[in-house]
Amino acid sequence: MSNYEFSPTATYVARSSVETYASGASEEDLFLEPESYEEEYDAEYEVPEYLEVVETDLRPTNPSNFADYFPSTKRLFIRHDDTTYDGNMNLRVDTEGSSKKTGNVQLFHLRMQDLKKREFSLRRYERASGREVCHSARKYEKLSEQRPALTRSHSQKSTKSIKRSDSGYGSIHENTTEVTDFMAELKAKSPSLPTNTTKLEFSNYAQVDVKRRGKKSSKRYEFEYWGYTYKWKRVEEKYSGGKSVSYHLHKGEGPAIAHIVPELRSPAQMHAERAAGGWVPPCSMWISDPSVVEALTDVAE
Secondary structure, X not given: OOOOOOOOOOOOEOOOOOOXXXXXXXXXXXXXXXXXXXXXXXXHHOOOOOOOOOOOOOEEOOOOOHHHHOOOOOOEEXXXXXXXXXXXXXXXXXXXXXXOOOOEEEEEEEXXXXXXXXXXXXXXXXXXXXXXXXXXXXXXXXXXXXXXXXXXXXXXXXXXXXXXXXXOHHHHHHHHHHHHHHHHHHHHHOOEEEEEEEEEEXXXXXXXXXXXXXXXXXXXXXXXXXXXXXXXXXXXXXXXXXXXXXXXXXXXXXXXXXXXXXXXXXXXXXXXXXXXXXXOOXXXXXEOOHHHHHOOOOOOO
16 A cells, blocks of 8 residues: 555544535535526525634745745645634645744635535635636536527528518528527527536636546546546545545546545544534645656646
């Protein structure tokens, strides 16, 4: 077994690190499509209110020292942003400073704007930074791209009426325009279906589609970047009293090159965090393949 297979801080957690329901619904429920696709209040995507703000001496990185901390193989810490009252919809990514006196420093800030639409914004340094690394949104597709029978009938009738008229090409053009406008209006009003694909748009203009594949034990998230295929594999291990959920990034069919693992927490700590409104368990993330860090591309981000 690789030394990087599991974090020394891994533990069994009662909730999955990707659950986004305050209601405690299973992760599979996250991808159940509603009967109606109208934009309306959805209680299942409501997260707990963050009740506790903790003062911290955390220091954000800046353009002059960011490269000293990232990319690297050092451990990164992912947790709710406990420096703000809306920390339930914000995560920060920290790492150890250059010395014990320095303490942790902040590398990234993730703002979760809309869970249902997968609209997130990742920034370097801190929340107030204008340096957005990427933003995401869930992809949608129209319920049907086919022309409805009613529309075809309408079009045929319009064409027949055109043939009976003797107004010439002008009438044909006008009626065709009307039908085209009518079709465009129908298409715009037709409902959209959410897909299992989330689109990431990076500040360097790169666009990446992350696709959810498989079910339950075989669940994974695949994407392509710089001509290579990557996939985050979800690993769930159940034990008495809870379960351990971790994610491991693979390049092609090779070994894992990065990992996200929940941190060790006592039952009292888990209860306190849930009581404060936290729903994403604190996790550790690290890159285990030095070649990723040394790559000239921005694949690490």
